[in-house]
Amino acid sequence: MIIQTINCDFLIEESGRTNGCISVYSDSLDEIQRLFGSLEIERFDRTDWKYKVCTCKQDLANALILMVKEINYSDFTQSRFQQV
Template sequence: MILQTSKAQFLFEQNTQISGAVKVFSDNKEELHRLFVNSEIQDSDQSGWKYSVDSCRQELAHVLILLVKEIESTGILQSNLDFA
């Protein structure tokens, strides 16, 4: 799954080396650190992605909820009106 914010892009994949974990890739180290505070940020060998972290699914769920809470609903409403 790819997710894009105003500051970064993220790629979420199943971690094949750690059971029940996910690997999160990003092009923005600061945003990755902000969202995954307790995880060690690594340099990524994945093409197109500079950094990565290993995360459990519960932490990923928490991060996704945090991102949803950061959405400005007025900005979304304005964007939808612009398309009409």
């Protein structure tokens, strides 16, 4: 799953390492540190995903809740969601 924010993109996928572990990749060290700062952040050798953390589903859920709380709903207009 890819999540795009104003500051960066995140790729979230199941980790092959440990059962229940989720891998979260990002192109922004600042944002991955902000959301998962207590976890070990690995440098990853891909051009589009430079940083990676392995986390549990609960920590991922907490980060997603934080992202939703940061949405500026005043930026939404009705016309953006109407189909042409």
